Structure formats: structure tokens, C-alpha cells
Amino acid sequence: MTTKDRVLQLLKQSNATLSGEKIAQELAISRTAVWKAIKELEKVGYTFDHLKTGYRYLPQDRLDDIAIAAGLPDLAVATKATSESTMKDAKLAQVSGIKAPFLVVADMQTAAHGRFNRPFFAQKGEGIYMSLLLTPNQSFAELPQYTVLAAVAVCQAIEKLTTRKPQIKWVNDIYLEGRKICGILSEAQSDFESGIISHVIIGMGLNFAIAQKDFPNDLQQKATSLFAEGGTPPFERNQLINEIWRHFFDLLAQLPQQDFLTEYRKRSFVLGQTVSFTQGGKTYSGIAKDITNEGQLVVTTPQKTFTLNSGEISLSSIGE
Structure with a gap:
């Protein structure tokens, strides 16, 4: 992990303001290294409060x-x-x-x-x-x-x-x-x-x-x-x-x-519902009864009971 990454993680983990001296002590680096790390982080878009008592990370939704x-x-x-x-x-x-x-x-x-x-x-x-x-x-x-x-x-x-x-x-x-x-x-x-x-x-x-x-x-x-x-x-x-x-x-x-x-x-909102699907060019409608241990959907229709594979079938409607 780079110095700037370590500084960033320390500031993100703290709800308090951290002085440059405190950061330097925690990470066993110089205060100059802390200052450089803050500048590098700000160049790529991170933002911090610069207060008399030190630095504070400002929440932002950046991928990290x-x-x-x-x-x-x-x-x-x-x-x-x-x-x-x-x-x-x-x-x-x-x-x-x-x-x-x-x-x-x-x-x-x-x-x-x-x-x-x-x-x-x-x-x-x-x-x-x-x-x-x-x-x-x-x-x-x-x-x-x-x-x-x-x-x-x-x-x-x-x-x-x-x-x-x-x-x-x-x-x-x-x-x-x-x-x-x-x-x-x-x-x-x-x-x-x-x-x-x-x-x-x-x-x-x-x-x-x-x-x-x-x-x-x-x-x-x-x-x-x-x-x-x-x-x-x-x-x-x-x-x-x-x-x-x-x-x-x-x-x-x-x-x-x-x-x-x-x-x-x-967590399924399909089970117990009326579902429609198309197989072999024909559309069927029935009740979703179960999900097998192999992840297949069991649907009972007036014609017969189907066991549907997810890679072949997509439900066209639910609850209709």
C-alpha cells in the first residue's frame, strides 16, 4: 500500500480531525510525506477539510x-x-x-x-x-x-x-x-x-x-x-x-x-405467482411451485408441469 493510500485509509477511518503530526506518528512517516500525500489525493479528486487542528476526510462516493x-x-x-x-x-x-x-x-x-x-x-x-x-x-x-x-x-x-x-x-x-x-x-x-x-x-x-x-x-x-x-x-x-x-x-x-x-x-417473489413463458414457440401460463436444488423453476400449467432452466427460458410476466 502506498503512502497516500495509507493516509487516505487512516483519515477515512477516523471521525475526528487528525493533525499532520498525528498522522505522521500513526504511520511512522514524516510530516512532509503526509503533506505530499494529501496533495496527491486532492489531485485525483479526494477532498479534505484543512483546519487549524489538522485534516478531516469529507465523505464522497469514489470507488476505492x-x-x-x-x-x-x-x-x-x-x-x-x-x-x-x-x-x-x-x-x-x-x-x-x-x-x-x-x-x-x-x-x-x-x-x-x-x-x-x-x-x-x-x-x-x-x-x-x-x-x-x-x-x-x-x-x-x-x-x-x-x-x-x-x-x-x-x-x-x-x-x-x-x-x-x-x-x-x-x-x-x-x-x-x-x-x-x-x-x-x-x-x-x-x-x-x-x-x-x-x-x-x-x-x-x-x-x-x-x-x-x-x-x-x-x-x-x-x-x-x-x-x-x-x-x-x-x-x-x-x-x-x-x-x-x-x-x-x-x-x-x-x-x-x-x-x-x-x-x-x-426471498423469491416468483413462487406462488402466476407466470408466463414461451417454450418451443408456444406460450404457457401456470403457477410457479418450487425452485429445485439445481436452481430450476418448477411451473404447473393446465397442460403439464414444466421444469425450466434459466439459460433457456425467461419469464415474460409474473402475477398476471
């Missing part, structure tokens, strides 16, 4: 790879001002030989998309756009259900930091009060001869603090954000990102004992 990785010692993090696609960034990292787990987070994503290449609305500085590269080196049958795990982790993180109660639309969307706030996409790369899954990338787009009025007209009733009412959120995006992956890796570490599907099912 150190804050994101805090408490996750095996996770390498890279932050970017703009990305066409963090999924592409993660794929390039894999080709370049960057060690996993590796997380890339962007302040803005210009070509965001979800399942079936559907576009995802993004807003600079007000959303979370990130992708995690993993190297499971397991067969497909042994592979954890990463999308399901990530959905549970997002819900748990939001529940820990807020009073909100997010729900999951099978299989990969997070909703608040009937509107989408987050989409999750997982892609795997396998070795054809061995059948081993060598790399998995989990992409995520989460509307953090986009004001409701800023969503396009066609999304006003379909999408929202965690803090859509405006004003300053009570915590930074860095904290939520950290919590999401902390919960994700905790869930992953507890497999196979962890009953994450129970956590997934109890």
Missing part, C-alpha cells in the same frame, strides 16, 4: 479498490472510471494471466447488458458495475450455482446495511417494491477435452443512487435504485460492494453444508 477489498485478503480489485463492459475487462484479465479471484469495478459502463443480451441502464457515479473472475477448475456437475449464490449475497448485503427487503426474480434479478434494481450474469469457460470449467465470470449491475426521475420513461415503472429518493446515501458504494462479496465468499466457503437455496427461496 482498498476499501472494496478490505477484509477479503485473497481478492484483487481494479477500479475504472469507464468501461465498455466489465465482463470484457474480466475476460481480458483472464487472458492476461491475472490471478483470480479478481474483481473489476467501473464508475460507468457504456455497453451494459444482461441475459439474452438485454441492455441495462447505467448512470455515471450512481450505479455499481462490476465483474468477478474465478477459476473453479471443476466439472460442470461439481460447479456451485454462482448466479444463485450472488443473488443471495446481494440481498444479504442490502439487508445488513439498510432496512430494505429485496426480493429475487428467478433467476438473476433483484427487485425492490416490484421494480428491478440489480441484474446478475454468469459466464463459464470450459476445456472441451476434459470438461473442466476453468474460468467463471460473474457480472453485476446494481442501481445504487439513481434518482427515480432520471430513469428513461419506459423504465419508470420497471426499474428503481437502492436510494431513488435523492439526497446523499448513508454509505458509500465501496461498502456495499465489499459486503456483497464478503457474503458471497462466506456462502461459497460453507458449501455444501450451507443451505443457500432456502435463503434464495424465501
